[in-house]
Amino acid sequence: MKCDFCEKKATVFLTQLVDGQMKKVCLCDNCAKERGVTDPTGFSLADLLLGGLPGGPGTVAGHPSPGVPGNGKQCATCTFTLDDLKRVRRFGCSDCYATFGDEVAQMIRGMHKGTSHVGKVPEGLMAIQFRNQRIEELRSRLDQAIASESYEEAAGIRDEIRNLDEVKH
Amino acid sequence: MMRFNTLIKHPADWMTGGQGEHGAVITSRIRLARNLRRHPFPGWAKRDQRAAALDLMRPAVEALPAMKGAFSHELGDLTSVQKQVLVERHLISREHAARGDGSAAVIERRQTFSLMLNEEDHLRMQAIRPGLQLTAAFSALSELDTNLEESLEFAFDPTLGYLTTCPTNLGTGLRASAMLHLPGLVLSDQIGQVLQAVNKIGLAVRGLYGEGTESLGNLYQISNQSTLGESEETIIRRLERVISQVANHEQNAREKLLEDDPEMVSDKIGRAYGVLRYAHIIDSKEALNHLSLLRLGGTLGYFPTKTVMLCDSLLMDIQPAHLQLHSGRKLSPEERDSIRAEIVRSRLQSLETPDNRMSSNDDKNFSDTPNPNPGDA
Ligand SMILES: [Zn+2]
Numbered sequence: 001m002k003c004d005f006c007e008k009k010a011t012v013f014l015t016q017l018v019d020g021q022m023k024k025v026c027l028c029d030n031c032a033k034e035r036g037v038t039d040p041t042g043f044s045l046a047d048l049l050l051g052g053l054p055g056g057p058g059t060v061a062g063h064p065s066p067g068v069p070g071n072g073k074q075c076a077t078c079t080f081t082l083d084d085l086k087r088v089r090r091f092g093c094s095d096c097y098a099t100f101g102d103e104v105a106q107m108i109r110g111m112h113k114g115t116s117h118v119g120k121v122p123e124g125l126m127a128i129q130f131r132n133q134r135i136e137e138l139r140s141r142l143d144q145a146i147a148s149e150s151y152e153e154a155a156g157i158r159d160e161i162r163n164l165d166e167v168k169h
Numbered sequence: 170m171m172r173f174n175t176l177i178k179h180p181a182d183w184m185t186g187g188q189g190e191h192g193a194v195i196t197s198r199i200r201l202a203r204n205l206r207r208h209p210f211p212g213w214a215k216r217d218q219r220a221a222a223l224d225l226m227r228p229a230v231e232a233l234p235a236m237k238g239a240f241s242h243e244l245g246d247l248t249s250v251q252k253q254v255l256v257e258r259h260l261i262s263r264e265h266a267a268r269g270d271g272s273a274a275v276i277e278r279r280q281t282f283s284l285m286l287n288e289e290d291h292l293r294m295q296a297i298r299p300g301l302q303l304t305a306a307f308s309a310l311s312e313l314d315t316n317l318e319e320s321l322e323f324a325f326d327p328t329l330g331y332l333t334t335c336p337t338n339l340g341t342g343l344r345a346s347a348m349l350h351l352p353g354l355v356l357s358d359q360i361g362q363v364l365q366a367v368n369k370i371g372l373a374v375r376g377l378y379g380e381g382t383e384s385l386g387n388l389y390q391i392s393n394q395s396t397l398g399e400s401e402e403t404i405i406r407r408l409e410r411v412i413s414q415v416a417n418h419e420q421n422a423r424e425k426l427l428e429d430d431p432e433m434v435s436d437k438i439g440r441a442y443g444v445l446r447y448a449h450i451i452d453s454k455e456a457l458n459h460l461s462l463l464r465l466g467g468t469l470g471y472f473p474t475k476t477v478m479l480c481d482s483l484l485m486d487i488q489p490a491h492l493q494l495h496s497g498r499k500l501s502p503e504e505r506d507s508i509r510a511e512i513v514r515s516r517l518q519s520l521e522t523p524d525n526r527m528s529s530n531d532d533k534n535f536s537d538t539p540n541p542n543p544g545d546a
């Protein structure tokens with residue numbers, strides 16, 4: 001069997017479960033060593049499997065590409081473009097999340113348990129503002145959900161509000 | 170500033186701690202990802218931008234009360250073996266080690282916290298504890314994070330939470346994981362089922378496999394996959410519940426094996442003991458698999474309980490960079506195999522043969538004292 005990263009013969013075989021399916025990765029001695037797969041305690045194995053797999057999320061972001069790409073979307077803060085995003089599946093800076101809002105929404109669909117944050121919030125005035133704004137948003141979504149009789153969604157939103165209130169102390 | 174050798178001379182706190190849950194849970198680890206506002210992420214930033222972010226973060230991190238007298242170095246200042254040793258101790262990631270200039274590691278004296286500066290995210294901080302202690306690890310790390318927020322402005326969005334380089338970490342930026350030792354489930358052929366079940370409820374399971382289907386060292390890692398849409402507490406609570414269930418299954422499997430097939434168990438443990446005690450050349454895979462069985466023997470009363478700890482520190486010390494550090498020079502793979510065997514032999518020198526199990530299979534109180542009633546064994 002060939003190594004998934006190069007053409008050499010594979011000698012190390014990793015298995016992980018993805019959505020209940022066994023997924024096998026084959027590596028040659030070299031590639032295994034390079035990626036720390038021989039680390040018996042597996043933390044670096046986790047790092048390998050969380051990123052850097054062929055077909056998985058990209059590894060390291062490359063260099064800024066010159067000029068503006070096809071559809072013109074580009075982050076004003078860091079010059080990251082839509083092409084860059086498609087290439088590395090990662091972002092250039094935190095402002096990219098606003099610039100590429102539609103793409104973000106698409107990327108995170110199905111990736112996480114929910115689409116909005118219900119955890120820790122940075123301390124301070126700013127944070128309280130954020131949290132209140134968020135609760136307001138959720139309340140109006142809750143009203144809509146109830147109005148349209150989508151009770152399952154409403155229950156989810158109610159939980160999120162409760163969680164936010166909980167975090168507030 | 171703390172020197173590398175001072176840091177490494179002592180085993181990390183978490184390496185000498187936990188035998189709770191009958192040793193099935195080796196370590197708990199919490200990682201939080203944070204980024205600075207308005208600074209490009211490290212993988213995208215130009216050299217001077219990375220340096221600017223580092224200049225902001227490093228003093229803030231070093232000033233944390235918890236990091237008093239910490240080890241703090243730019244990766245470019247460390248040798249490759251030193252970086253490798255930090256990776257083997259889980260204090261920095263392999264990816265971080267590869268970054269070199271412009272990245273730094275700040276590691277708390279007892280190695281319970283380590284902070285990676287300019288890894289994939291600006292800041293990745295982690296806490297490691299022995300045994301199943303995700304909640305405790307999280308609250309300690311969260312406090313450190315809150316302290317940092319007084320001096321650093323993190324990128325945060327009311328809807329998306331903490332903003333990370335990769336969208337898989339969005340929201341809480343939290344990765345909680347435990348390293349589990351599951352020889353009982355492997356030997357009784359139940360491991361597949363259990364892992365499938367764990368995966369079905371949305372947790373990630375990873376094992377390290379050798380050729381065929383046999384797993385290396387019977388070690389598995391369980392962690393959360395989702396970071397957005399649930400609070401940290403919810404994520405951790407679920408993970409802890411699942412992990413202790415798995416640990417229970419493991420314990421039941423071990424007890425059942427001893428009941429149904431004591432010969433097989435004794436044979437495996439006896440063979441592992443023989444190889445580790447007397448081998449002169451041993452590669453890391455073989456060492457790992459036998460140490461796993463020796464560790465099992467430590468929890469089943471074949472050896473004193475402290476054997477579990479001995480195995481855990483050996484797991485660390487037989488890795489390539491640790492071996493090179495130990496011998497103070499670069500080693501060929503052949504040399505490593507013989508030095509590895511030498512270290513294992515000498516550590517196990519005083520470990521008696523497992524012929525006399527110290528407790529019968531209904532005795533849960535394993536101790537160092539000999540069985541007062543040998544007829545029962
Ligand atoms: Zn290869």
Ligand SMILES: [Zn+2]
Nearest residue numbers: 075078093096
């Ligand atoms: Zn940007």
